[in-house]
Amino acid sequence: MPYFSWIACMPVLTLSLATPAQENGERSSPIATGFLYKTVTFDKREYAYCVFVPPKYTPKKAWPVILFLHGSGERGQDGFRQTEVGLPQAIRRNHNRVPAIVVMPQCRRGQTWTGDMARLALQCVEKTSREYRLDKDRIYLTGLSLGGAGTWTIAAALPERFAAIAPICGFGDVRDAPKLAGVPVWCAHGALDDRVPVERSREMVAAVRAAGGDVTYKELPRGKHNVWKATYNDQEFWRWLFAQKRPTGDRERERSGG
Numbered sequence: 001m002p003y004f005s006w007i008a009c010m011p012v013l014t015l016s017l018a019t020p021a022q023e024n025g026e027r028s029s030p031i032a033t034g035f036l037y038k039t040v041t042f043d044k045r046e047y048a049y050c051v052f053v054p055p056k057y058t059p060k061k062a063w064p065v066i067l068f069l070h071g072s073g074e075r076g077q078d079g080f081r082q083t084e085v086g087l088p089q090a091i092r093r094n095h096n097r098v099p100a101i102v103v104m105p106q107c108r109r110g111q112t113w114t115g116d117m118a119r120l121a122l123q124c125v126e127k128t129s130r131e132y133r134l135d136k137d138r139i140y141l142t143g144l145s146l147g148g149a150g151t152w153t154i155a156a157a158l159p160e161r162f163a164a165i166a167p168i169c170g171f172g173d174v175r176d177a178p179k180l181a182g183v184p185v186w187c188a189h190g191a192l193d194d195r196v197p198v199e200r201s202r203e204m205v206a207a208v209r210a211a212g213g214d215v216t217y218k219e220l221p222r223g224k225h226n227v228w229k230a231t232y233n234d235q236e237f238w239r240w241l242f243a244q245k246r247p248t249g250d251r252e253r254e255r256s257g258g
Contacts, residue, residue, distance in 0.1 A: 033057055035088070037079055040127050042119070048079025049124045052091055052102040053132065062135035064100040064242060067125055069143030069150040075109045082106045086144045086168075090232035097238050100140075103128050113143070113150025121154065137246040142166035144228040145196060152176065152204060159183050164244035166237070168228045169193055171200035177207035184244050185215040188231045190223025216240065 033053040039046050057063065070082040082088070082104050091098050105124045107117045128134065141162050143151040148170015155165045156176035164184040185208060189201035198219065205217045220227050231237055 031057060031059075035083055038124070038127070039079070040120070040123050042123055043116070047105070047108075047120050047124075048077060049106055049120075050079060050083050050088075050104040051124075051128055051132075052088065052095075052098075052104070054095065054099055054101070056099070057101070057132070059133045062133050062138075064138035064140065065125065065128065065134045066098070066100050066102045066140045066142060067121060068102055068104050069113050069121060069141075069147030069154075070104070070107065071143075071145035071147050075107045075111070077106065077108060079106055086147075086228045087142065087232050090229075093233070097235065100138075100242070101128065101132055101134060107146070107150075112146060114153060118150065118154050118157075121150070122158075138163050138242070138244070139246075140164050140166070140241055140244070142168065143170065144168040145170060145225065148196075152180070155183055156180055160246075163246045164241055166231070166241065167201070167204075168231050169196050169201070169225055171196055172204045174203055174207040177204070177211040177213070180208050181211040181213040182247070183213070185213060186218070186231075186237060186240060187215060188218040188220070188227050190220045190225060190227040192223060193225045193227070195225040 031053070033055045036051050036053060037048065038051055039048050066087070068087045070086060074082040074085055087102065088104060091102065103124050105121045107113060111117050113121065125139070139162055141151050141155055142165065148167040149172060151165050151167040152170060152172030155162055156179040159179050159182055162183055164186065166186040168188050169190060187201050187205055189198045191198050205215050208215050218231070220230060223230065
């Protein structure tokens with residue numbers, strides 16, 4: 001069986017799920033916001049993760065959702081370490097620039113965002129869709145370093161599910177480029193990166209563009225590995241991201257089960 005094909009068969013990221021209880025008026029207590037500790041169980045294992053819910057969240061409208069994949073240094077199983085670096089850190093500094101629900105799974109030590117950990121990330125979004133009202137046409141995927149690699153890989157497996165992706169200082173397989181041609185991409189990398197060579201992003205960007213894809217590439221001439229700080233604090237990036245929506249064709253394929 002081709003890798004990741006089993007994920008495509010799961011009822012994950014379709015978000016055509018049960019209506020959140022609070023939308024039906026079944027829950028009258030105040031809705032908790034901020035960084036919230038959550039757990040999800042599959043294959044008889046419990047995994048901890050975090051969800052950021054904006055202070056102004058209301059179930060009266062559908063909210064964009066961002067799936068954030070952390071780097072290798074935040075791996076573990078405490079459920080919080082992944083909130084210390086990258087997008088979560090930027091949210092703490094100015095949450096107003098990110099009017100979205102942010103899902104932050106945590107990859108186990110010694111693993112990467114493939115196999116069970118890719119499934120974990122998708123399961124976290126699926127569970128979040130049952131608890132909050134999400135906009136299934138505005139699901140965004142981003143990650144840094146190891147999470148940047150996961151962003152390329154998961155998006156290639158499920159390109160029709162994401163409105164846009166933003167791999168930061170990551171690496172991917174250029175053979176996946178044709179699968180990504182229909183997904184808007186914002187990619188960033190530091191020219192002086194000593195952890196993941198900048199050539200890895202250059203290769204992916206060139207391959208996706210050659211396949212007809214739409215890629216915005218930001219290479220920071222003096223940037224090192226932590227270019228995620230500049231990216232997640234860039235208002236231009238946020239304007240671009242939230243302007244992206246899934247094409248009508250992808251929605252129709254989802255409805256038909258394709």
